[in-house]
Amino acid sequence: MLGKRIVGIVRIFLAIVAMGTAGYAQDLPQPEGPVLLTVLGDLAVTNAPGRAEFDRKMLEDLGMREIETSTIWTEGTQVFAGPPLKAVADRLGIEEGTIRAVAINDYAIELPFSDVTEDAAILALDRNGEPMSIREKGPLWIIFPYDSDQRFRAETYHARSIWQLDTLEVLP
Missing domain, CATH: 1.20.5 (Single alpha-helices involved in coiled-coils or other helix-helix interfaces)
Known part of the structure; x- marks a missing residue:
């Protein structure tokens, strides 16, 4: 008994x-505005079945970082602002793997997890203080601090600087 x-x-x-x-x-x-970023994969934290969805405010709440840099796609120095890629990874409990970044037009690239550091990539929401439209490579653009470190001026990092980003997928 x-x-x-x-x-x-x-x-x-x-x-x-x-x-x-x-x-x-x-x-x-839950996002209250339009979803700008969807993250798929083995996530510790989600807000939809099998994924995490972020609107602009949710991304801003991760902490904005500014990068002042020139790029091969723009003229002169630009100021980009957005959450560090590391802040997104930390918020979702991502600690390893490869990150597949996919644009609105299905163009995709892969980033090694070694790019997920506090001083590397941001998910730029703004350029020169203004939100980026799709026509202006928005709403999200992976930006590295190209001018602050020679390693970011390599073709490897230019190829990883995907614009019109809308999906990140964590691969094993």
Whole structure:
């Protein structure tokens, strides 16, 4: 009799733990505005089945960082602002893997996780203080601090600087 009670208590405990874990997986708020970024893959935190969706405010809330740099696609020095790619990874519990970045037109590139550092890429939302339209390579553009470090001036990083970004997929 006591054994059945213990088994019942253990089952209730496991059910409570499972419910708590499911709640944690939904810890990311729902977007209130248009979704600018969808992240797919093995995520610790989601807000939709199998993915995390971000609107502009949610991305801004991750912390904006400015990069003042020239690019091979623009004239003169530009000021880009957006959350670090690392802030997105940290918020979703991403710690390893390759990140496949996909643009609105399905153009895709892969970034090694070594690019996910505090001083590397940002997901630029703004250029020179203004949101970027699709025509202006927005709404998101992966930008590296090209002028601050010679390593970012290589073709490798230019190829990773995808614009009109709308999806990130974490690959194993």
